[in-house]
Amino acid sequence: MVLDVAKGSAAYYKIDVVDVNNRKVTIKVTVDGKIAITGAILDAAGVPSFDKTQIKSLVLVVDDA
Numbered sequence: 001m002v003l004d005v006a007k008g009s010a011a012y013y014k015i016d017v018v019d020v021n022n023r024k025v026t027i028k029v030t031v032d033g034k035i036a037i038t039g040a041i042l043d044a045a046g047v048p049s050f051d052k053t054q055i056k057s058l059v060l061v062v063d064d065a
Contacts, residue, residue: 004034007062014061020054023047 007013012030017037025045029035042052 001037001058002034003037003060005029005060006032010062014063016057016059016061017042017055018057018059019051020056021049021051022056023050025050 003015005013007029012028015027015029015037017025017027025042025047027037027041027045039052042050
């Protein structure tokens, strides 16, 4: 999956990827522009039983306070 995001004045944003079993992987992104969320990135998070083939939702979170 490829996303193109401009983070504006925030130092970073996070992407929460949730599978159909409600297991969540959070990715912290510190760059503007296109990013690829690959299976390898999701696997590297080390969340037990996360099913990268059954994604239920993707949430973009900017909480740079």
